[in-house]
Amino acid sequence: MEENLTPSYIKTFDKDERALATEDLSVFYGGKVQKLFDASLQFKKNSITALIGASGSGKSTFLRSLNRMNDKVAKIDGKIIFHGLDVNKPDINVYELRKNIGMVFQRPNPFPKSIRENIVYALKANGKTDKNELDRIVEESLRAAALWDEVKDKLDKSALALSGGQQQRLCIARALAVQPEILLLDEPASALDPVSTSKLEDTLKQLRSEYTMIMVTHNMQQASRISDHTAFFHLGHVIEYNSTAEIFTNPKGQLTEDYIQGSFG
Numbered sequence: 001m002e003e004n005l006t007p008s009y010i011k012t013f014d015k016d017e018r019a020l021a022t023e024d025l026s027v028f029y030g031g032k033v034q035k036l037f038d039a040s041l042q043f044k045k046n047s048i049t050a051l052i053g054a055s056g057s058g059k060s061t062f063l064r065s066l067n068r069m070n071d072k073v074a075k076i077d078g079k080i081i082f083h084g085l086d087v088n089k090p091d092i093n094v095y096e097l098r099k100n101i102g103m104v105f106q107r108p109n110p111f112p113k114s115i116r117e118n119i120v121y122a123l124k125a126n127g128k129t130d131k132n133e134l135d136r137i138v139e140e141s142l143r144a145a146a147l148w149d150e151v152k153d154k155l156d157k158s159a160l161a162l163s164g165g166q167q168q169r170l171c172i173a174r175a176l177a178v179q180p181e182i183l184l185l186d187e188p189a190s191a192l193d194p195v196s197t198s199k200l201e202d203t204l205k206q207l208r209s210e211y212t213m214i215m216v217t218h219n220m221q222q223a224s225r226i227s228d229h230t231a232f233f234h235l236g237h238v239i240e241y242n243s244t245a246e247i248f249t250n251p252k253g254q255l256t257e258d259y260i261q262g263s264f265g
């Protein structure tokens with residue numbers, strides 16, 4: 001059966017409300033196999049946007065393209081507008097871009113180093129050496145990630161000795177240390193137990209006052225609990241994008257409704 005992949009609703013925001021926007025973003029793996037089709041999404045500042053959809057629907061493909069993590073494996077057409085600039089252009093410094101648009105992955109991946117070193121690593125690589133300043137950033141980042149109280153007495157112990165949930169919050173602290181504006185999160189809680197997941201969700205909700213977050217999740221309850229807006233992906237197409245409340249209680253598209261009912265049912 002032919003499915004109707006025309007978007008049923010795509011929310012937009014005024015220019016000054018947008019932290020990031022894509023225009024007709026398409027991704028071709030190996031240069032030719034298209035897995036994302038003309039995605040045009042605007043992300044609101046200081047909010048959490050959830051990307052939902054079945055496995056293989058293109059959520060990670062879209063997310064990883066936003067800070068040019070797909071460059072080596074795919075051709076990416078279309079625009080990614082950040083501060084009025086198209087950061088999908090070839091002459092963009094992707095390392096600078098990734099300082100502004102950080103990423104947290106599915107599995108916590110701390111460096112096999114101390115907790116402190118995990119946070120200061122990128123700063124040192126960028127030439128920051130002042131010990132007082134580094135100490136201040138370590139504390140600020142760990143506080144922001146709601147991890148400080150749990151680790152303040154063992155900053156020089158190995159990060160690998162932390163629990164999975166603590167490691168994931170450390171990865172958030174590490175991402176925050178370089179002061180990004182946007183945080184991309186790809187199923188950040190999928191490897192965590194319910195208690196750690198709930199702590200991570202609290203952390204993300206607190207970060208919303210200062211950061212814009214875009215989060216892939218396959219957990220519908222999680223999307224409805226913590227996100228402000230939700231985009232539904234299907235077969236590489238964005239089908240519907242709206243406030244989370246509307247998506248979950250009053251979806252406009254049949255595909256969205258089917259997916260949400262199936263996932264909750």
Ligand SMILES: Nc1ncnc2c1ncn2[C@@H]1O[C@H](COP(=O)(O)OP(=O)(O)O)[C@@H](O)[C@H]1O
Nearest residue numbers: 029035053054055056057058059060061062073
């Ligand atoms: N590096 C890659 N090379 C080729 N195909 C890929 C690559 N990454 C993902 N894909 C394909 O792109 C499609 C979308 O995958 P993905 O974005 O990972 O989906 P999701 O995150 O929604 O589960 C899938 O068909 C997947 O097999």
Ligand SMILES: [Mg+2]
Nearest residue numbers: 059060061216
């Ligand atoms: Mg994925």
